[in-house]
Amino acid sequence: MSDTPLLVEREGHVETWTLNRPEERNPISDQPMIEELVSAVERVNRDRHVRAVILTGAGPAFSAGGNVKKMRDRQEIFSGLPHQMRDGYRYGIQQIPLAFYNCEVPLVAAVNGPAVGAGCDLATLCDLRVAADTAWFAESFVKLGIIPGDGGAWLLPHIIGHARATEMALTGDRVSAEQALDWGLVNAVVPPADLMATAREYAERVAVNPPHAVRMTKKLLREARHSHLSTILEMSAAMQPLAHHAPDHMEAVEAFLDRRDPSFSGD
Numbered sequence: 223m224s225d226t227p228l229l230v231e232r233e234g235h236v237e238t239w240t241l242n243r244p245e246e247r248n249p250i251s252d253q254p255m256i257e258e259l260v261s262a263v264e265r266v267n268r269d270r271h272v273r274a275v276i277l278t279g280a281g282p283a284f285s286a287g288g289n290v291k292k293m294r295d296r297q298e299i300f301s302g303l304p305h306q307m308r309d310g311y312r313y314g315i316q317q318i319p320l321a322f323y324n325c326e327v328p329l330v331a332a333v334n335g336p337a338v339g340a341g342c343d344l345a346t347l348c349d350l351r352v353a354a355d356t357a358w359f360a361e362s363f364v365k366l367g368i369i370p371g372d373g374g375a376w377l378l379p380h381i382i383g384h385a386r387a388t389e390m391a392l393t394g395d396r397v398s399a400e401q402a403l404d405w406g407l408v409n410a411v412v413p414p415a416d417l418m419a420t421a422r423e424y425a426e427r428v429a430v431n432p433p434h435a436v437r438m439t440k441k442l443l444r445e446a447r448h449s450h451l452s453t454i455l456e457m458s459a460a461m462q463p464l465a466h467h468a469p470d471h472m473e474a475v476e477a478f479l480d481r482r483d484p485s486f487s488g489d
Contacts, residue, residue: 224242225254226242227241227242227243227258228240228242228255228258228259228262229242229280231270234429235271235272235273235274235275235429235433236272236273236275236276236422236425236429237258237266237272237274237276237424238275238277238278238418239262239275239276239277239278240278240279240280241255241277241278241279241280241285242280242282243255243280243285243350244279244280244281244282245281246247246286246289246291247256247279247281247282247283247285247286247336247338248279248280248281248283248284248285248286248341249285249286249287249288249289249290249340249341250285250287250288250315250318250341250344250362251287251288251292251298251299251300251314251315251340252292252298252339253287253298253299253314254291256314256315256317256318258260258418259318259321259322259417260317260318260321262354263322263324263325264321264322265363266325266326266327266424267324267325267327270434270488270489271488272327272435273327273328273428273429273431273433273436273488274328274329274330274423274425274426274428274429274474275325275327275328275330275425276329276331276332276418276422277329277330277331277332277344277348278331278332278333278334278417278418278421278453279333279334279335279341280334280404281338283334283335283336283337283338283341284331284332284333284334284335284336284337284341284344284345284357285337285338285340285341285345286336286339286341287336287338287339287340287341287342287343287344287444288300288315288339288340290366293366296348298310298314299311299314299315305451305455307480311371311372314445315340315371316372316373317373318340318344318349318372319343319372319373319377321465322344322347322348323347323444324456326437326440326441327349327354327440328349328425328428328436328440329346329348329349329350330348330349330350330351330424330425331345331348331350331351331352331421332352332417332418332420332421333345333351333353333354333357333359333399333408334354334357334414334417335354335356335357335418336357336358336360337358337359337360337464338362338385339360339361339362339363339366339370339374340371340372340374342359342360342361342362342374343361343372343373343374343377343378345359345372345379346374346377346381346407347373347377348429349440349443350409350411350424350428351407351408351409352408352410352412352417352420352421352424353399353400353402353403353408353412353417354399354411354412354414354417355400355412355413355414356399356414357399357402358396358397358398358399358402359390359396359397359399359402360390360395360396360397361378361387361390361391361394362394362395362396363373363391363394363466364391364392364393364394365394367389370391374391375387375391378390378391380407381407382406382407382448383404383406386405387439392400396454409424410424413480419489431486432465432468432470432471432473432474432488432489433470433486434464434465434468434470434488435465435468435470435471436463438461438465439474441456442454443457443462444462445457459478467472467489469487470484470486470487470489471489473485473486473487474486483488
Protein backbone atom coordinates (compact mmCIF):
# COMPACT_ATOMS: atom_id res chain seq x y z
CA MET A 223 0.00 0.00 0.00
CA SER A 224 1.20 3.52 -0.80
CA ASP A 225 3.02 5.48 1.90
CA THR A 226 0.91 8.60 1.33
CA PRO A 227 -1.33 9.52 4.30
CA LEU A 228 -4.38 9.82 2.05
CA LEU A 229 -5.14 7.57 -0.90
CA VAL A 230 -7.26 9.21 -3.61
CA GLU A 231 -9.08 7.27 -6.32
CA ARG A 232 -11.58 8.51 -8.88
CA GLU A 233 -14.24 6.53 -10.70
CA GLY A 234 -16.50 8.63 -12.88
CA HIS A 235 -17.65 11.67 -10.92
CA VAL A 236 -16.96 10.11 -7.50
CA GLU A 237 -13.69 10.19 -5.59
CA THR A 238 -12.76 7.87 -2.72
CA TRP A 239 -10.42 9.19 -0.04
CA THR A 240 -8.86 6.55 2.22
CA LEU A 241 -7.08 7.48 5.45
CA ASN A 242 -3.92 5.46 5.02
CA ARG A 243 -2.27 4.96 8.39
CA PRO A 244 -3.80 1.57 9.32
CA GLU A 245 -0.94 0.54 11.61
CA GLU A 246 -1.79 3.57 13.80
CA ARG A 247 -5.56 3.30 13.29
CA ASN A 248 -5.60 6.32 10.99
CA PRO A 249 -5.01 9.27 13.33
CA ILE A 250 -5.71 12.68 11.79
CA SER A 251 -3.68 14.90 14.13
CA ASP A 252 -0.36 14.39 12.30
CA GLN A 253 0.59 17.31 10.06
CA PRO A 254 1.01 15.29 6.83
CA MET A 255 -2.53 13.91 7.16
CA ILE A 256 -3.91 17.37 7.94
CA GLU A 257 -2.23 18.84 4.89
CA GLU A 258 -3.44 16.03 2.63
CA LEU A 259 -7.06 16.35 3.76
CA VAL A 260 -7.12 20.14 3.49
CA SER A 261 -5.45 20.03 0.09
CA ALA A 262 -7.94 17.43 -1.17
CA VAL A 263 -10.87 19.64 -0.17
CA GLU A 264 -9.36 22.69 -1.84
CA ARG A 265 -8.79 20.69 -5.02
CA VAL A 266 -12.31 19.26 -5.36
CA ASN A 267 -13.85 22.65 -4.62
CA ARG A 268 -12.22 23.85 -7.86
CA ASP A 269 -12.98 20.68 -9.83
CA ARG A 270 -16.54 20.65 -11.20
CA HIS A 271 -16.09 17.10 -12.44
CA VAL A 272 -16.03 15.78 -8.86
CA ARG A 273 -19.63 15.51 -7.70
CA ALA A 274 -19.29 13.39 -4.54
CA VAL A 275 -16.54 12.04 -2.27
CA ILE A 276 -16.46 8.86 -0.17
CA LEU A 277 -14.23 9.02 2.93
CA THR A 278 -13.11 5.80 4.63
CA GLY A 279 -10.20 4.31 6.57
CA ALA A 280 -7.64 1.66 5.66
CA GLY A 281 -7.45 -1.38 7.91
CA PRO A 282 -9.83 -2.20 10.78
CA ALA A 283 -10.44 1.39 11.99
CA PHE A 284 -12.06 4.44 10.46
CA SER A 285 -9.98 6.83 12.57
CA ALA A 286 -8.60 6.88 16.11
CA GLY A 287 -8.61 10.68 16.02
CA GLY A 288 -5.57 12.08 17.79
CA ASN A 289 -2.22 10.32 17.90
CA VAL A 290 -2.16 9.25 21.55
CA LYS A 291 1.50 8.20 21.48
CA LYS A 292 2.52 11.68 20.36
CA MET A 293 0.17 13.10 22.99
CA ARG A 294 2.04 11.09 25.64
CA ASP A 295 5.43 12.15 24.29
CA ARG A 296 4.40 15.81 23.89
CA GLN A 297 5.23 15.85 20.20
CA GLU A 298 4.01 18.09 17.36
CA ILE A 299 0.70 19.81 18.21
CA PHE A 300 0.87 18.38 21.73
CA SER A 301 4.21 20.05 22.48
CA GLY A 302 5.27 23.43 23.81
CA LEU A 303 3.86 25.99 26.20
CA PRO A 304 0.10 26.60 26.38
CA HIS A 305 0.13 29.49 23.91
CA GLN A 306 2.19 27.36 21.51
CA MET A 307 -0.19 24.40 21.85
CA ARG A 308 -3.07 26.76 21.13
CA ASP A 309 -1.51 27.70 17.82
CA GLY A 310 -0.73 24.04 17.21
CA TYR A 311 -4.43 23.24 17.38
CA ARG A 312 -5.54 26.31 15.44
CA TYR A 313 -3.11 25.83 12.58
CA GLY A 314 -3.07 22.05 12.84
CA ILE A 315 -6.02 19.72 13.37
CA GLN A 316 -8.60 22.53 13.50
CA GLN A 317 -7.87 23.21 9.84
CA ILE A 318 -9.70 19.94 9.04
CA PRO A 319 -13.17 20.94 10.36
CA LEU A 320 -12.83 24.36 8.75
CA ALA A 321 -11.92 22.81 5.40
CA PHE A 322 -14.59 20.11 5.55
CA TYR A 323 -17.30 22.55 6.60
CA ASN A 324 -16.48 24.64 3.55
CA CYS A 325 -16.20 21.67 1.19
CA GLU A 326 -18.68 22.29 -1.63
CA VAL A 327 -18.75 18.65 -2.71
CA PRO A 328 -21.03 16.28 -0.74
CA LEU A 329 -19.05 13.91 1.48
CA VAL A 330 -20.13 10.36 2.29
CA ALA A 331 -18.40 8.73 5.27
CA ALA A 332 -17.97 4.96 4.92
CA VAL A 333 -17.26 4.15 8.58
CA ASN A 334 -15.51 0.81 8.38
CA GLY A 335 -14.53 0.53 12.05
CA PRO A 336 -14.10 2.55 15.25
CA ALA A 337 -14.51 6.31 14.87
CA VAL A 338 -12.99 7.69 18.04
CA GLY A 339 -12.56 11.24 19.35
CA ALA A 340 -11.53 13.43 16.45
CA GLY A 341 -12.28 10.43 14.22
CA CYS A 342 -15.89 10.54 15.38
CA ASP A 343 -15.95 14.27 14.66
CA LEU A 344 -14.47 13.64 11.21
CA ALA A 345 -17.43 11.40 10.41
CA THR A 346 -19.86 14.08 11.56
CA LEU A 347 -18.20 16.56 9.19
CA CYS A 348 -19.48 14.45 6.30
CA ASP A 349 -22.95 14.99 4.87
CA LEU A 350 -24.01 11.34 4.82
CA ARG A 351 -22.71 8.45 6.90
CA VAL A 352 -22.84 4.71 6.26
CA ALA A 353 -21.46 2.39 8.94
CA ALA A 354 -20.41 -1.24 8.96
CA ASP A 355 -22.32 -3.12 11.65
CA THR A 356 -18.98 -3.75 13.38
CA ALA A 357 -18.20 -0.02 13.63
CA TRP A 358 -18.68 2.08 16.72
CA PHE A 359 -18.43 5.75 17.66
CA ALA A 360 -17.04 7.47 20.74
CA GLU A 361 -16.72 11.16 21.60
CA SER A 362 -14.12 9.98 24.05
CA PHE A 363 -11.97 13.04 24.78
CA VAL A 364 -12.91 13.02 28.49
CA LYS A 365 -11.48 9.50 28.78
CA LEU A 366 -8.06 11.08 28.10
CA GLY A 367 -8.70 14.06 30.36
CA ILE A 368 -9.14 16.53 27.49
CA ILE A 369 -12.00 18.30 25.71
CA PRO A 370 -13.42 18.01 22.17
CA GLY A 371 -10.73 20.15 20.57
CA ASP A 372 -11.71 20.01 16.93
CA GLY A 373 -15.32 21.14 16.89
CA GLY A 374 -17.16 18.14 18.30
CA ALA A 375 -19.01 20.27 20.84
CA TRP A 376 -20.58 22.11 17.89
CA LEU A 377 -20.88 19.25 15.42
CA LEU A 378 -22.58 16.51 17.46
CA PRO A 379 -25.53 18.54 18.84
CA HIS A 380 -26.42 19.66 15.32
CA ILE A 381 -26.74 16.04 14.21
CA ILE A 382 -28.10 14.05 17.16
CA GLY A 383 -29.45 16.77 19.45
CA HIS A 384 -28.12 18.30 22.64
CA ALA A 385 -29.14 15.56 25.08
CA ARG A 386 -27.52 12.69 23.19
CA ALA A 387 -24.46 14.75 22.28
CA THR A 388 -24.05 15.59 25.96
CA GLU A 389 -24.29 11.92 26.86
CA MET A 390 -21.60 11.00 24.36
CA ALA A 391 -19.27 13.87 25.29
CA LEU A 392 -19.56 13.62 29.09
CA THR A 393 -19.38 9.84 29.37
CA GLY A 394 -17.05 9.14 26.46
CA ASP A 395 -18.88 5.81 26.10
CA ARG A 396 -19.03 3.83 22.88
CA VAL A 397 -22.09 4.04 20.66
CA SER A 398 -22.70 0.98 18.50
CA ALA A 399 -23.52 1.26 14.83
CA GLU A 400 -27.14 0.23 15.49
CA GLN A 401 -27.50 2.80 18.26
CA ALA A 402 -25.92 5.42 15.99
CA LEU A 403 -28.58 4.60 13.40
CA ASP A 404 -31.34 4.95 15.99
CA TRP A 405 -29.93 8.32 17.07
CA GLY A 406 -29.61 9.66 13.54
CA LEU A 407 -25.83 9.71 13.64
CA VAL A 408 -25.66 7.48 10.54
CA ASN A 409 -27.94 7.00 7.55
CA ALA A 410 -27.46 3.24 7.18
CA VAL A 411 -25.80 0.24 8.81
CA VAL A 412 -24.69 -2.66 6.63
CA PRO A 413 -22.44 -5.74 6.84
CA PRO A 414 -18.75 -4.88 6.36
CA ALA A 415 -18.69 -6.59 2.96
CA ASP A 416 -21.41 -4.24 1.71
CA LEU A 417 -20.02 -1.01 3.15
CA MET A 418 -18.19 0.47 0.18
CA ALA A 419 -20.87 -0.57 -2.30
CA THR A 420 -23.53 1.08 -0.15
CA ALA A 421 -21.45 4.24 0.27
CA ARG A 422 -20.92 4.25 -3.49
CA GLU A 423 -24.67 3.95 -4.02
CA TYR A 424 -25.27 7.00 -1.84
CA ALA A 425 -22.53 8.93 -3.65
CA GLU A 426 -23.94 8.02 -7.07
CA ARG A 427 -27.43 9.08 -6.02
CA VAL A 428 -25.96 12.52 -5.29
CA ALA A 429 -23.61 12.63 -8.29
CA VAL A 430 -26.40 11.96 -10.81
CA ASN A 431 -27.84 15.44 -10.10
CA PRO A 432 -26.73 18.81 -11.58
CA PRO A 433 -23.49 19.65 -9.71
CA HIS A 434 -24.10 23.40 -9.43
CA ALA A 435 -27.50 22.82 -7.81
CA VAL A 436 -26.07 20.14 -5.49
CA ARG A 437 -23.24 22.39 -4.30
CA MET A 438 -25.54 25.33 -3.66
CA THR A 439 -28.06 23.11 -1.87
CA LYS A 440 -25.30 21.84 0.42
CA LYS A 441 -24.28 25.44 1.14
CA LEU A 442 -27.85 26.36 2.09
CA LEU A 443 -28.16 23.35 4.38
CA ARG A 444 -24.92 24.25 6.16
CA GLU A 445 -25.84 27.92 6.56
CA ALA A 446 -29.31 26.98 7.84
CA ARG A 447 -27.72 25.51 10.97
CA HIS A 448 -27.03 28.96 12.38
CA SER A 449 -29.12 31.41 10.32
CA HIS A 450 -32.62 32.83 10.55
CA LEU A 451 -35.27 31.82 8.04
CA SER A 452 -35.20 35.31 6.53
CA THR A 453 -31.45 34.98 5.90
CA ILE A 454 -31.84 31.61 4.21
CA LEU A 455 -34.69 32.93 2.06
CA GLU A 456 -32.50 35.86 0.99
CA MET A 457 -29.63 33.52 0.14
CA SER A 458 -32.02 31.28 -1.75
CA ALA A 459 -33.36 34.22 -3.74
CA ALA A 460 -29.80 35.10 -4.75
CA MET A 461 -28.76 31.52 -5.56
CA GLN A 462 -31.87 30.46 -7.45
CA PRO A 463 -31.22 32.70 -10.51
CA LEU A 464 -27.72 31.20 -10.72
CA ALA A 465 -29.32 27.75 -10.85
CA HIS A 466 -31.89 28.85 -13.43
CA HIS A 467 -29.16 30.15 -15.75
CA ALA A 468 -26.94 27.06 -15.53
CA PRO A 469 -27.23 24.93 -18.71
CA ASP A 470 -27.93 21.86 -16.59
CA HIS A 471 -31.19 23.41 -15.37
CA MET A 472 -32.63 23.56 -18.88
CA GLU A 473 -31.33 20.06 -19.59
CA ALA A 474 -33.14 18.84 -16.45
CA VAL A 475 -36.39 20.57 -17.46
CA GLU A 476 -36.26 19.29 -21.04
CA ALA A 477 -35.41 15.76 -19.93
CA PHE A 478 -38.31 15.83 -17.47
CA LEU A 479 -40.75 16.96 -20.19
CA ASP A 480 -39.31 14.50 -22.73
CA ARG A 481 -39.46 11.68 -20.17
CA ARG A 482 -35.81 10.74 -20.70
CA ASP A 483 -32.70 10.52 -18.52
CA PRO A 484 -30.84 13.84 -18.34
CA SER A 485 -27.15 14.31 -19.12
CA PHE A 486 -25.47 16.96 -16.99
CA SER A 487 -22.18 18.63 -17.91
CA GLY A 488 -21.55 20.76 -14.84
CA ASP A 489 -20.75 23.76 -17.08
